[in-house]
Each structure stands twice: as structure tokens, then as C-alpha cells.
Amino acid sequence: MRTLTLGIGNEGDSLAALIPESKRYRSTYIIGKPGKGKSALLAHAILQDVKKPYATIVFDTGDLIPDVYEQLPDEVLPRVRLFTIQAPIPHNPIVRAKDKGEQLADLFDIINIVVGQSSSTRELTERQRRALQIVFDGTTPTFLEITQYLVDHKAAVAKAMNMAGEDFDKIVFDSLADRLNEFLMEERRRRVLCLPAELDFDEVLDKGQILLVWLSGVSPATIRFIGSLLFQSLSSTILEREQKNKRKDCALYIDEFADFIRFAKGAENFMRMFRNGRKYLAALTVAHTDFKGVDDKLLGTIHSVVGTCIAFSCGASEAQKLHHVFLDRYPVSTIAAQPDYEAIGLIDNELIRFATLPPKKPKREFDYTRVDPRPVPPNPLAAFVKATSQEATEDLENYRRKRKA
Ligand SMILES: Nc1ncnc2c1ncn2[C@@H]1O[C@H](COP(=O)(O)OP(=O)(O)OP(=O)(O)O)[C@@H](O)[C@H]1O
Numbered sequence: 237m238r239t240l241t242l243g244i245g246n247e248g249d250s251l252a253a254l255i256p257e258s259k260r261y262r263s264t265y266i267i268g269k270p271g272k273g274k275s276a277l278l279a280h281a282i283l284q285d286v287k288k289p290y291a292t293i294v295f296d297t298g299d300l301i302p303d304v305y306e307q308l309p310d311e312v313l314p315r316v317r318l319f320t321i322q323a324p325i326p327h328n329p330i331v332r333a334k335d336k337g338e339q340l341a342d343l344f345d346i347i348n349i350v351v352g353q354s355s356s357t358r359e360l361t362e363r364q365r366r367a368l369q370i371v372f373d374g375t376t377p378t379f380l381e382i383t384q385y386l387v388d389h390k391a392a393v394a395k396a397m398n399m400a401g402e403d404f405d406k407i408v409f410d411s412l413a414d415r416l417n418e419f420l421m422e423e424r425r426r427r428v429l430c431l432p433a434e435l436d437f438d439e440v441l442d443k444g445q446i447l448l449v450w451l452s453g454v455s456p457a458t459i460r461f462i463g464s465l466l467f468q469s470l471s472s473t474i475l476e477r478e479q480k481n482k483r484k485d486c487a488l489y490i491d492e493f494a495d496f497i498r499f500a501k502g503a504e505n506f507m508r509m510f511r512n513g514r515k516y517l518a519a520l521t522v523a524h525t526d527f528k529g530v531d532d533k534l535l536g537t538i539h540s541v542v543g544t545c546i547a548f549s550c551g552a553s554e555a556q557k558l559h560h561v562f563l564d565r566y567p568v569s570t571i572a573a574q575p576d577y578e579a580i581g582l583i584d585n586e587l588i589r590f591a592t593l594p595p596k597k598p599k600r601e602f603d604y605t606r607v608d609p610r611p612v613p614p615n616p617l618a619a620f621v622k623a624t625s626q627e628a629t630e631d632l633e634n635y636r637r638k639r640k641a
């Protein structure tokens with residue numbers, strides 16, 4: 237992992253502000269109000285990392301990825317893989333696991349991360365698991381095939397579970413369909429999950445690819461859905477490399493990272509990455525504008541474990557917190573009101589003030605019109621899940637509550 241240049245130190249010395257190689261694995265945290273220069277700093281860092289042969293992975297919902305893409309040196313283009321909402325790289329999050337039992341466990345993890353755990357009681361989950369176990373024996377594990385099989389073999393699955401068709405529908409199928417439907421209802425989600433998989437995070441790490449995941453122009457729910465799905469696959473790929481010699485350097489950047497967290501499980505994944513990234517050679521860098529959308533526990537973990545903490549001018553409560561992170565050396569007012577493109581950093585127990593470098597000139601244009609022309613398979617559940625209206629959701633909640641009681 238290379239040493240990163242952040243900018244020009246401005247406290248008497250003209251030395252560049254640097255994050256030394258050894259500290260990179262301990263994660264980097266950046267905060268600052270809009271327009272202060274966070275993304276431009278990330279772009280500079282990314283452009284340094286991509287020159288090295290290890291994997292660089294960027295998640296972004298704003299302008300960072302188009303800017304980075306336009307500034308990339310020509311020679312790295314063959315390693316670049318661009319994931320956008322209109323032209324995603326299809327991914328099957330279940331296929332990594334070795335055996336069917338593991339795949340089933342993975343499937344439930346994914347459902348829980350993306351749909352939320354609270355939406356199902358334990359008994360219901362157990363029944364769903366049994367139904368899916370039967371489905372898994374008849375199919376290969378892709379979301380589309382699992383769902384299609386369930387729809388086509390409803391009666392057989394009910395029989396195998398020793399349930400009357402009506403009971404099976406009411407107790408198992410409807411709730412399972414409801415959960416699976418989260419994954420398949422939207423064309424954009426099906427474009428990611430139902431076309432032949434091409435995105436394999438093991439390959440990204442092993443071949444040192446540059447993966448740019450740009451989730452812009454869609455609802456926050458879709459960003460979180462796709463973001464948490466991909467982040468879950470990526471973090472398990474990184475954190476499951478038990479053999480030390482299989483671990484690979486990887487620079488991972490997430491701009492506006494709160495956009496990618498959904499439900500407690502998603503935050504847990506983040507915490508795991510912050511705590512264990514170093515051991516697994518993942519250098520994580522995250523940025524955000526304020527504390528909104530990040531729970532206190534995660535924020536506490538981040539602030540206490542990161543190796544590098546950088547603050548541009550930020551809001552009063554954020555500056556208050558950073559004042560402590562910066563060992564009470566700078567008054568809150570100094571942290572809150574810095575000139576544009578200047579920041580304070582705690583790097584390797586040393587406090588520095590520095591100015592960032594202006595953005596590089598673009599070398600090419602980002603194509604905002606790129607669309608995957610392939611037809612997207614229809615949702616096999618469309619006929620079963622009638623509405624995702626508020627009313628239907630509430631009905632379902634009531635039904636679940638009743639069953640729980
Ligand atoms: N060091 C710099 N010198 C000159 N211009 C800069 C510098 N850093 C950033 N800029 C410019 O300032 C503008 C805002 O920067 P940037 O997008 O990085 O801010 P940000 O903190 O990420 O804001 P947001 O929270 O809105 O995403 C951009 O147009 C960028 O090109």
C-alpha cells in the first residue's frame with residue numbers, strides 16, 4: 237500500500253502532508269461541510285492508489301466517480317470496471333459460499349441486511365428457511381431461479397413441509413414472497429441480480445482491478461439496497477480470507493458513507509471493516525458532511541479506531557466532537573471555521589494543518605448516457621405480491637404482529 241500525499245502542510249514547514257504506508261491500513265476518516273473539498277481530496281488519493289497494481293474500489297453517490305474517471309491516466313483504463321445504475325455489473329451475492337447449507341445461510345444474511353431483521357419472527361424465519369431448503373435442492377442459487385422455482389413448485393414445497401396448500405400460502409409463501417420481492421420488484425434491482433453474474437469480488441482483489449460503483453440519480457432506498465448488497469459481498473470477500481498469504485492489498489473509498497448503511501446489520505459490517513481492515517490489508521477511507529444517518533456506536537468506533545482523521549470546516553456539534561479527537565489542541569471555533577480546501581488532520585498521533593491540491597485536469601469525458609441494452613427478466617412474483625402500498629405493508633405488519641402475539 238502506498239504512502240498518500242494529502243496536500244501541502246501549512247504550519248511553518250513546506251513538507252507535503254502524508255499518510256505513511258503503515259498507517260493506511262488503519263483507515264482514514266474525513267468530515268467537512270459541503271463544498272469544502274472532501275471529494276477533491278478523495279479523488280487525489282484515488283489517483284495515487286490506482287497507479288499501484290492492487291485493487292482500488294470506490295463507492296459514491298455524488299460527483300466523485302465521474303471526476304475520477306475523467307482524470308484517470310490512460311494506462312490504468314484496462315483495469316477499470318464501472319458500475320452504474322443504468323449499466324451495472326450483474327452480481328450474484330449467494331454464489332460465493334461453498335455448499336448449499338452455507339448458501340442458504342448467506343441468502344438469509346443478505347435478506348436480513350437488505351430487508352431488515354425485524355420484519356420476521358423467529359418461527360416464521362424457521363419456516364421460511366425450511367421452505368427455501370427444499371427450493372435449494374432443486375435449483376442453482378440465483379435470486380431469479382430460487383424465486384421462479386418457489387413459484388413453479390408451490391404445491392410440492394407445501395407437501396414436503398407437510399402443510400395444507402392454504403396454510404402454506406398464508407404462513408410461509410406470502411411472507412417469503414414479500415421478502416424476496418424486495419430484491420426483484422424493481423427493474424434496476426433485477427438488472428443487478430438477475431442477469432448472468434459478472435462481478436466477482438475475489439477477482440477484483442486478485443487481479444487488482446479498479447472498481448467504480450456509482451449510485452447516483454436514484455432513490456435513497458435503492459442506493460442503500462444496492463450499496464449494502466455490494467458492500468456485504470465485498471466485506472465478506474475481504475474478511476473471509478483466513479489464510480494470510482491469500483490476503484491482498486485493497487484501497488477502499490466510500491464518499492458520503494451514511495448513504496450506504498441500512499439497518500443495524502449494515503452498520504455492523506462497517507464496524508467489522510474498521511476494526512479488522514488492517515489485518516486483512518484493506519485500507520478503508522470514508523467521508524461525510526455531518527453525523528446525520530450514522531449511529532453513535534458506529535461513529536464512536538470510527539473515531540476511536542481510525543489511524544487518520546481529517547476535518548475540513550464542519551458544523552458546531554461535529555467540530556465539538558473533533559475537538560476531542562484532535563486531543564483538545566484546536567479550539568472548536570478553529571475546526572468549525574477553516575478556509576475552503578484546508579483541513580486539520582490527526583495522522584499517526586501527529587496533528588497537522590494542510591491545504592489540499594486543486595483538482596487535476598480531465599483527460600476524457602464521463603459518459604452519463606451509458607445503458608445496458610440487455611432485456612431484464614420479469615419479476616416472477618409480480619402476480620403474487622399485489623401492492624407495495626402503505627396499506628399492504630401495514631396489513632402485513634399487523635398479520636405478523638398477530639402471529640407473534
Ligand atoms: N484545493 C482546491 N483548490 C481549488 N479548488 C478546489 C480544491 N478542492 C476542491 N476544489 C473545488 O471546490 C468544489 C467543491 O469541492 P468538493 O466537491 O471536493 O467538495 P465536497 O466537500 O466534496 O462537497 P460536497 O459535500 O458537496 O460533496 C469543487 O468544484 C472542487 O473542484
Ligand SMILES: [Mg+2]
Pocket residue numbers: 274275276298299491
Ligand atoms: Mg463531495
